[in-house]
Amino acid sequence: MTNAAKTVLITGSEGFTGKYMAAEMRSAGYHVVGLGTKSSTAVDYYQADLLSIAEITAVLNQVQPDIVIHLAAIAFVGHGDANAFYQVNLQGTRNLLAALAALDKTPEAVLLASSANVYGNTSEGVLSESTLPAPANEYAVSKLAMEYMARLWQDRLPIIITRPFNYTGVGQTENFLLPKIVAHFHRQESKIELGNLDVWRDFSDVRSVVNAYRRLIEAKAFGHTVNVCSGNVYSLREIVAMIEEMSGHHIDIRVNPAFVRAGEVKTLCGDASLLHSLIGNWQTPPLKETLCWMLEAK
Template identity: 65%
Template sequence: MKRVLITGIKGFTGRYVAAELERHGWEVCGIGSHEEAGDTRYRRVDLLDTTGLRTVIAEVQPDAVVHLAAIAFVGHGDADAFYTVNLIGTRNLLAALAACGKTPECVLLASSANVYGNATEGVLGEAAPANPANDYAVSKLAMEYMARLWMDKLPIVIARPFNYTGVGQSESFLLPKIVGHFRRGEEVVELGNLDVWRDFSDVRAVAEAYRRLLETAPAGATVNVCSGRTHSLREVISMAEEICGRPISVQVNPAFVRANEVKSLCGDASRLRSIIGDWTTPPLVETLRWMLAQ
């Protein structure tokens, strides 16, 4: 049984990735920055604690790593945190892995499609120019460049997931916020710009893609994880209204309109499929139905 280390295992994505890997015969261990008693597979260690990180990794000796721990909410108020966690924290992790005495078969780093910014209209492949439009995206692109310095020592794969959602995601993200309002029977929801178009995947499909990337281990590759379809927030509202059988009133709050909002993000998953084989994510309406049924 191969052992995988998941950073950020207690987060939204981490829980699904852990369950996916366990279902397919992996022994799962995880780290995070929060205390949690009673879980023998979990160790509390901060990515900025270089000594603690090296100690844990030397103990776990992972066969593979999925690095999910990050400040992921674009609207997070502390710009410094994006860089200390997403960039410096990742560097600390790679240094600890390189020093642990056992080279993993694959180190999967979760970056973000936000690195593309507003660079290009239409479908974005991995060769599209980066044009990050906020500190979160800049921190992820900087992480990608930094990781290249370690590719001669570690078999690194960089995943660029586009937007994805599912049960358990924080309501600080737009789709869970909309779903939460419907589930609570609220009549009004305050949103920002409704005319932003996003490529949405289901978190369960993203977890599957990550597992299959670990198993194929295309070292040095940068890979989009996306549906190849876009939906506007107006369409999301309409889908939820149809599923629930009732309307909701949308009020546009100027405070929620971001100055550097990326207008449209649609990805090309051709490279992903060329590496792992056939892969699909459920239509967004099915994901919303799952979320609304909880």
């Protein structure tokens, strides 16, 4: 069967990652169908609530997907309603897996996006998939719970779980740190309020992340939980300096104590060895390139 004959269902297709994921799969020749909770004029798009197994089942019966990429989630850690994390990220995913397992035609691949947030703030340095999870907020707990729940379905469904570290790109909302910094520079504001500047984090480009997801599916990496990360770290101080250099605009940084997290780990870097062993050579552009793309797109 050629890619063109294969139908990919992407949940959360109208979200930040979902739009890039859809573009990635289309460029590889797949037929893409989207699913989300909001109405959309997008072609081949279905509106359904993951908390309604009847709605999901109706869509799946109609679409009969060959591949499912599950991106729909409440992803903003500062989201106000803790219950929503569990309802959407855990119960919604369980409903999807139950509905998929009940189909006459079993999909050939189901990719579930988790998060490197599951590692928490206790392990410094390079984090591999064998690092003990220690989730430090409700979002991370909901994602780790989702991972454990999904394992109960691995004998019935070909599941791949990804743990992406920080990633960014054009279209990510200003709730997230790098788009917030880029937007301040684009507006040529005189000052910005940030938290701890001397923390180092692993950032990837959204376009590389969705490429890794597609290649994990095509590599049939079933049963694996896989870090998706660059293996390189940058401090916030370095990032601000990088954008200052590119934009030619200086910005005054104010450290807002409210944004400084107690007990924040200085360095979080991902180990991408498993990813490389599964899909071969993969890399994300240098962060400067991604930031330049974001700065120019504003």
